[in-house]
Amino acid sequence: MTAARLRQFWADLSASFWLRPAVMTVVAVLLAEVLVRSEGAINLPSWIEGWVYAGGAAGARDVLGAIASATIGVAGTTFSITVAALSLASNQMGPRLLRNFTRDAGNQYALGALVATFAYALVALRSVHEAEEEAFVPQLAVSVGLLLAFCCVGVLIWFIHHVALSINVDRVVALVHADLASALAALPRRGEAARPAHEPAVPDMSSAPLVAPEGGYLRVLDDAALADWAEEQDAELRLRVRPGDFVFPASTIGEVTPAGAQEQAQKALRRGMSLGDSRSVEQDLEFAVRQLVEIGLRALSPGINDPFTAIAVLDRLGATLCELAGRTLPDGRTLRDGRLRLERPATDYGGLVDAMFHMLRQAATAQPAVMIRLLEVLAEAAALESDPAHQGALRRHAALARDAALGGTEDAAACEAIAQRHALVLAAPAAGGAEEATRRR
Template identity: 70%
Template sequence: MGAARLRQFWADLLASFWLRPAAMTVSSILLALGLIRLEGVALPDWVGYWVYAGGTAGARDVLGVIASATIGVAGTTFSITVAALTLASSQMGPRLLRNFTRDAGNQYALGALVATFAYALVALRSVHEAEEGEFVPQLAVSVGLLMAFACIGVLIWFLHHVAASISVDRVVALVQKDLTAALDQVARDEPRQADPVPRPQDAAPLHAAGSGYLRVLDDAALADWAAESDALLLLEVRAGGFVFPGSEVGCVSPAARQEEAQAKLAEAMVLGDARSVEQDLEFAVRQLVEVGMRALSPGINDPFTAIAVVDRLGAALCGLAGRGLPTGQLHREGRLRLARPATDYTGLVDAMFHMLRQGGAGQPAVMIRLLEVLAVTATVEHDPHRRADLRRHAELTCDAALRDCTDEAARQAILNRHASVLEAVAS
């Protein structure tokens, strides 16, 4: 399994809602068994003062109450959470629900409640009365009480956390954080342009073995194989694109390496039912854009959220200033071994602003803010090619805003902001 596959597997594992709660539950069971075995060990006086000293009936009552209360609170709390997330998804989009399920705080809160429940059950089964004498796991009961008090704190924190996590401003900030992290992972120190690579005459086609969205492509492993085999791989799919079964996804030169290249490509491609932010920059962008587009829909009509989205997109572009994006071309020992499509600055800016411009054409406030963000980005970005992209979007935004705007003050504000973009680009 390649490094890219391992990273994606680990990211999916951490994003699953069950991993941390399951680990905490197993740990609590082991803790209960360990404390039961330690029963009878001499303890310092200051510790013994806090240890439970009741009988079997009291221990059963305490552990039974802890078990029933924690599992009841867990069920009720997360039922409310699901209802809240359902309402939030209708406003911000169902694709963002993954951000809630992979939230470590939500997982730890569920784990604390379920782990305390499992701990109480294991400790409860050790309480018994026999003819030769009774056994009360006093250490285990004492720790169970501590865990119950801790769950009270977890419940209070969790209610606050859920209320904050469904706030649209927080959601937009979290998605922008994912986008920034994805950009930081792939960005290079200096911008670099990809050279066009013609298809060799002796190239043989490569076909997809399955279907689905390309989540991860282990291009480093493919380039290493191509170097070992003295071959050249030209791929036509990028991370985030949908792969159709049996479709041509690239070629290999020389043609004699077709069968081996086909097998290596099948190992290197990770397909799935949904896109992933691991290598797909446009997916992170589109999550933000979806929030903005839903805010601009007639049913919601929330231009302030759309403005917040525009601000976050501008912040991501400013953070990319002076740095380059992957070209999709990998070299080994000075020779090109792999070339694949990659998201460039033009495609990234198009994904950010095309749909927002089209959806916000009837909202002068959104269009004015979009022009302001483009102007700020142009002052930070000094690359002439990138500034040309920003100017192109400023022209499109100005035309779309003026076309649907009848308010003279708004029209003048749009023209002033457009002039600011042109001045920033020319500076």
């Protein structure tokens, strides 16, 4: 398994709802077994001995049985609350955001604490003997079980508070933006990865097509491993797909030069690609952007009509553009020793901005407040952007937003505010001034 696919596997495993509860349950079972076996072998301080359970076997059975039955019942309640929260999030913010709830460590730890306490109580309960000649009461294990039960009460109170916060739309928007910000933070600064001026081509220009090994969304593409293979074979790979694209089974997704390396290239491609049923944010910046846009679009739908949520989405999109200023997006080319070994499509700045604002602008045409905020966001991003091409993309969207907003409202005050915000975008500093502003950040 390549490094990129291993990273994707770990991300999927961490996002699974069962991992942390399963680990906590195993730890609780081992803890109960250790405490039972060490009964009488541990000398506790005198101030702790007063808190240790000192009842008989019948009392120990009642206590552990009550803990087990209560925690498993509460665990079922927490699971029901989680399902209700997921349903609410799916209806109001989109089904693609469910992954953010299932991978929430707080939900997993809360469920894990209850299930682990249940398993602990069962293991400790099986060690209690009532026979007079072999009576055994694991007093230390029962005491720890009581402590875990009180901790579960606190966990339940915290969990209710946490669920109430997690379905807050502002918090959901912030969490999605955090994923996007972490992906942007991994991008190099402009000038850190300069391309060589000369890229000699592979001498043998004959090529052969490469077909998809299976169908699904391309979640991970291990560029480094594919480029290393191409260097070893003195070949060149040109792909037509990028992470986030849907790959159709047996479709042509690229070509390899020379043609004689086709069979080995197919094997390398199978190892270097990870396909799945859904998109992933690991290598797909547009996916996180579209998650934010989906929240905004649902907020602007006639059934919800919540422009404030759409404005919150625009704020986060603007923050993303500001974080992107001064950074370089991958161009899809991977070189080895100055020679191009892998070339594939990549998300460029214009495409990312299109994904951010096209659909929101179209949905918010009749919402002057949202359109005004969109123009303000574009003005802030243009003020920090040092690339003339990037500034051009922002000004193009500003012109589209201005025209759409003026056509969607007849309110004189709104039209004046729209014109003023559009002027702010046009007044953004030139490339040199924007570069100085970026350095000051």
